[in-house]
Amino acid sequence: MGPDPALLHTPVLLDDVVAALAPALASGIAGNRVLDCTLGLGGHALALAQAGAVIVGIDRDGDARALAEQRFHAAGCADRLSVIPATFADAVEDLVTRGERFAGVLADLGVSSLQLDRPERGFSWRADDVAPDMRMGDGCPESALELMARLSEADLADVIFRYGEERLSRRVARAIKKAMAADALKTNANLAEVVRAAIPGHHPRHPAMRTFQALRIAVNDELGQLERLLAALPRLVAPGGRAALISFHSLEDRAVKQALRSGLQAGIWDDVARKVVTASEAEQAANPRSGPAKLRWASRAMHAPMPSTRTPPPYFPL
Numbered sequence: 001m002g003p004d005p006a007l008l009h010t011p012v013l014l015d016d017v018v019a020a021l022a023p024a025l026a027s028g029i030a031g032n033r034v035l036d037c038t039l040g041l042g043g044h045a046l047a048l049a050q051a052g053a054v055i056v057g058i059d060r061d062g063d064a065r066a067l068a069e070q071r072f073h074a075a076g077c078a079d080r081l082s083v084i085p086a087t088f089a090d091a092v093e094d095l096v097t098r099g100e101r102f103a104g105v106l107a108d109l110g111v112s113s114l115q116l117d118r119p120e121r122g123f124s125w126r127a128d129d130v131a132p133d134m135r136m137g138d139g140c141p142e143s144a145l146e147l148m149a150r151l152s153e154a155d156l157a158d159v160i161f162r163y164g165e166e167r168l169s170r171r172v173a174r175a176i177k178k179a180m181a182a183d184a185l186k187t188n189a190n191l192a193e194v195v196r197a198a199i200p201g202h203h204p205r206h207p208a209m210r211t212f213q214a215l216r217i218a219v220n221d222e223l224g225q226l227e228r229l230l231a232a233l234p235r236l237v238a239p240g241g242r243a244a245l246i247s248f249h250s251l252e253d254r255a256v257k258q259a260l261r262s263g264l265q266a267g268i269w270d271d272v273a274r275k276v277v278t279a280s281e282a283e284q285a286a287n288p289r290s291g292p293a294k295l296r297w298a299s300r301a302m303h304a305p306m307p308s309t310r311t312p313p314p315y316f317p318l
């Protein structure tokens with residue numbers, strides 16, 4: 001018996017997600033199937049299954065998939081979950097090719113607490129005995145350490161600026177490259193210290209957090225993955241179905257907002273969330289990781305044209 005998945009990750013905006021997808025489940029379309037693109041520990045998926053959905057869950061992280069299956073089994077819902085081990089970009093393109101349609105599509109983007117909190121996964125800036133890794137799982141060709149070694153100082157600064165919104169990105173990139181050349185950057189704690197030393201002054205949060213976020217986004221090609229999901233979304237959601245997407249930083253939210261808005265204008269969606277849904281003060285107090293979460297949903301028009309062009313990428317591939 002492994003750890004209890006419910007204790008490893010608290011799903012954010014749980015009631016809001018169920019409410020956003022409920023109208024599609026009530027109408028019984030597409031066999032009530034919901035595609036959870038980010039199954040994680042199965043928190044959202046289990047609540048949706050208990051609301052009548054049959055879940056197809058994608059995750060690139062093998063540990064997460066095993067724990068989600070364990071959770072569904074313990075809840076007596078094992079027959080309501082099938083799992084696809086892949087990145088969601090690859091999986092949704094394959095599902096579209098096969099003409100699969102879903103009543104609901106959910107994406108709860110980013111990393112899980114399981115990934116962040118396990119030092120051996122190499123995400124935490126506190127870890128002093130692991131090399132910077134930050135790979136969520138399948139489909140990540142290189143670790144954060146390998147990425148930092150491969151990129152030129154200027155490209156590394158670009159990554160840190162764009163994905164971490166770090167104003168002192170050039171200074172940080174220079175310090176990282178210098179430490180690597182001196183063979184002094186071996187662990188996450190080394191990396192955090194190098195970044196801290198490059199950024200003067202006092203900071204409410206550890207000054208390396210922006211750089212860690214940037215490296216994680218780049219290592220996992222998070223914006224490229226999202227762009228491919230958004231391009232496939234209109235073909236994945238059955239007429240009358242719904243999509244719900246939770247993002248955790250402004251680059252993701254901007255891409256989601258633009259895709260849903262242009263789909264509304266094209267008549268693909270007949271309704272989208274007027275206002276972004278965020279966590280209540282009570283939820284934020286109970287689960288600080290819900291603070292930056294932004295949920296947007298859209299409902300698929302019954303008779304909709306298909307998009308003829310892909311939205312331009314909101315990111316720059318490395």
Ligand SMILES: C[S@@+](CC[C@H](N)C(=O)[O-])C[C@H]1O[C@@H](n2cnc3c(N)ncnc32)[C@H](O)[C@@H]1O
Nearest residue numbers: 011038040041042043044059060061087088225
């Ligand atoms: C925030 S967690 C999801 C938590 C889940 N909603 C729950 O309630 O337990 C995000 C999960 O999505 C997975 N993930 C993130 N990006 C992915 C991608 N591009 N392809 C497949 N899985 C991805 C991560 O491995 C992680 O397990």
